[in-house]
Amino acid sequence: xxxxxxxxxxxxxxxxxxxxxxxxxxxxxxxxxxxxxxxxxxxxxxxxxxxxxxxxxxxxxxxxxxxxxxxxxxxxxxxxxxxxxxxxxxxxxxxxxxxxxxxxxxxxxxxxxxxxxxxxxxxxxxxxxxxxxxxxxxxxxxxxxxxxxxxxxxxxxxxxxxxxxxxxxxxxxxxxxxxxxxxxxxxxxxxxxxxxxxxxxxxxxxxxxxxxxxxxxxxxxxxxxxxxxxxxxxxxxxxxxxxxxxxxxxxxxxxxxxxxxxxxxxxxxxxxxxxxxxxxxxxxxxxxxxxxxxxxxxxxxxxxxxxxxxxxxxxxxxxxxxxxxxxxxxxxxxxxxxxxxxxxxxxxxxxxxxxxxxxxxxxxxxxxxxxxxxxxxxxxxxxxxxxxxxxxxxxxxxxxxxxxx
Numbered sequence: 591x592x593x594x595x596x597x598x599x600x601x602x603x604x605x606x607x608x609x610x611x612x613x614x615x616x617x618x619x620x621x622x623x624x625x626x627x628x629x630x631x632x633x634x635x636x637x638x639x640x641x642x643x644x645x646x647x648x649x650x651x652x653x654x655x656x657x658x659x660x661x662x663x664x665x666x667x668x669x670x671x672x673x674x675x676x677x678x679x680x681x682x683x684x685x686x687x688x689x690x691x692x693x694x695x696x697x698x699x700x701x702x703x704x705x706x707x708x709x710x711x712x713x714x715x716x717x718x719x720x721x722x723x724x725x726x727x728x729x730x731x732x733x734x735x736x737x738x739x740x741x742x743x744x745x746x747x748x749x750x751x752x753x754x755x756x757x758x759x760x761x762x763x764x765x766x767x768x769x770x771x772x773x774x775x776x777x778x779x780x781x782x783x784x785x786x787x788x789x790x791x792x793x794x795x796x797x798x799x800x801x802x803x804x805x806x807x808x809x810x811x812x813x814x815x816x817x818x819x820x821x822x823x824x825x826x827x828x829x830x831x832x833x834x835x836x837x838x839x840x841x842x843x844x845x846x847x848x849x850x851x852x853x854x855x856x857x858x859x860x861x862x863x864x865x866x867x868x869x870x871x872x873x874x875x876x877x878x879x880x881x882x883x884x885x886x887x888x889x890x891x892x893x894x895x896x897x898x899x900x901x902x903x904x905x906x907x908x909x910x911x912x913x914x915x916x917x918x919x920x921x922x923x924x925x926x927x928x929x930x931x932x933x934x935x936x937x938x939x940x941x942x943x944x945x946x947x948x949x950x951x952x953x954x955x956x957x958x959x960x961x962x963x964x965x966x967x968x969x970x971x972x973x974x975x976x977x978x979x980x981x982x983x984x985x986x987x988x989x990x991x992x993x994x995x
Contacts, residue, residue, distance in 0.1 A: 621872060624651040624679040624704060624712070631687045632657055633696065640745040642737040645718035646708040650742055651679050653692060653702040666701040667782075667990045668750050670743060674761025674788075675731075675886070678712055678876035679704035681760070681969050684866050691758065691969065694979045698987060701750060705742045707734045707766070709822070710876040728820045730885040730898045731762055735769025740777055747780065756986045757784040757924075760969055761936065762882070764789030768895065771922035781924040783953075783989050785982045787968040788937040789928060790886060791919070792944050794893030798935040801890050808884050809891035811901035818880045861962060861971040870970075895919065919948050927985060928955045929978065931963035956981070 628635035628651065636652040655662040671682050671692060682704055687693040696702045706712040708729060714721055746755060759767050764786040770777050771784075790796070807814035885898050892899075897914035899905065905912050926949050930942040939957060946952045958967075958977060968978055 624683060627680065627683045628653055628692075631693070633687070633693070634662075638745065638749070640741050641717060642708070642741045644733070644737055645716040646713060646738065647715040647717060648708065648738055648742060649706050649712035650745070651704045651706075653696045653704075655701065656696045656699070658697055659699060661699060664699075666699055667986070668701045668703065668746060668752050668755040669695050669986065670703045670705060670746055670755050670757050671695075672705045672739070672757070672759040672763030672766065673707070673710075673876075674759075674763055675882060676875040676878060677760075677762075678710045678874070679706050680872075680876075681870070681874070684870060685863065685970065685974065689975045689979070691974075691979050691982070694975060695983055695986075698983050700756075700983075700986070703742075703746050703755075705739070705763075707738055707762075709879050709882075712876075714877070724820065727822050727879040728881070729879050730881040731765050732769055732885070732898055734762075734882075735766035736773050739766055739770045740774055743777065743780060754780050754782045756782045756989075758787065758982060759785070759789075760787040761790060761965065762886075763787075764937075765791060765886075768919055768922060769917060771924060772917040772919050775921040775923070778922060778924040782993070783925045783927065783986055785927045785929065785985070787929045787978065787982075788931060788934055788965050789942060789945070790889070790937045791895050792893065792941040793886065793889040793936075793938070795938040795940045796890055796936055797938065801887055801936070805887050805891055809887045811899055815884055819884055821880050823875070823878050823880045823883060861960070861964070861967045861973065863970055863972045866970055919945070920950060922949055923951045925989070926952050927982075928952070929968065929982075930955065930957045931965065931967060932957065932961045933964040936965045 622630070623637075625635040625637050633653050634655065634657070636654060638650045638652060640648050640650065642648065655664075655666060671679075673679060673681050682692040683690050685691075687697075692702050692704060709727065716723075716726060719726055743755065743757075747753065757767060767784060767786065768789070768791055793801075796802075808818055881898065888899050889895065894916055896916040897909060899914045900908060902912040905914055909915055928942055928945060930937065930939045932939055942955065946955050960977070963971070963977075967974065971977065
């Protein structure tokens with residue numbers, strides 16, 4: 591909790607400095623979008639927008655083909671990649687063309703699409719209400735799985751003219767896939783293979799300090815949850831964000847600060863490529879609703895995978911029962927691959943081990959043969975290409991070789 595306190599202290603100080611913004615003369619680092627990051631490495635990029643059923647406008651990014659393969663005129667299979675909590679599409683690009691999952695996929699001949707959930711820095715518009723409306727932030731990861739993923743998947747398939755795609759999710763990107771697959775099971779038929787990197791579904795055995803520390807206060811309906819829910823988590827203005835990510839660097843003093851930010855986002859640093867931290871800090875934390883965090887903490891307390899708990903009275907109004915209904919994950923019949931890390935404090939190997947017996951089309955549960963492999967290692971480890979990316983892409987290619995796409 592000391593590290594969390596330090597973060598809050600830095601944010602408080604930054605908030606004070608923000609009042610004096612006209613007098614600051616700090617050469618802020620420029621903010622780059624996912625499209626600009628892609629283009630900076632010589633790859634083509636596209637920016638696409640899709641509206642959900644409840645009005646949220648989501649920004650997706652596409653790498654349509656590889657300049658190395660010169661395959662723009664060839665038919666290419668599609669992969670859709672979804673980020674985790676506090677994150678955005680940038681996370682699958684920061685490792686660069688040699689090691690980042692998005693580039694590895696496109697250089698393997700795939701049409702790559704990167705999603706962004708409602709509420710992060712790329713998806714903060716709604717056609718039915720302002721971001722200042724009290725209900726704008728009234729969502730958890732349930733709505734991301736039930737509305738956002740289907741809207742983006744339908745758009746991708748319609749744009750590419752294909753019937754199915756491969757799906758890769760990290761952390762919350764797995765949780766939301768399980769929501770979609772169980773509440774809208776017709777979408778399982780649109781998935782070729784689904785790769786769940788560090789999936790927090792059941793969470794009764796998590797060891798992540800922030801979850802354990804906050805569970806007594808917000809893990810069950812009550813005053814704590816009521817005071818925090820339905821709002822943006824850590825509302826930072828653009829000057830504060832630029833101050834923080836400009837301060838984050840690989841200099842010895844500030845590298846410690848960078849690591850503190852990473853710890854808040856994903857637990858143990860594990861095998862993290864620390865040289866990426868200044869880039870990570872440019873857009874992370876990318877923005878979430880407090881309900882998303884509360885919902886995960888509720889999962890730890892209940893040790894069940896179920897809908898958001900609004901309290902008995904509101905649950906009766908929303909669900910017809912005093913206790914939130916559990917998701918029926920037996921309806922998820924997509925070709926599913928699970929990946930776990932023994933040092934992952936957020937997606938514990940014992941919790942993940944509960945899943946295979948409930949999934950009718952489970953293909954493999956792969957535990958990384960490295961006892962130090964943690965939650966962020968699935969996207970930022972020094973050896974992520976060899977340990978994760980090559981395996982995920984290899985399975986996708988095997989599927990496409992056996993089934994004409």
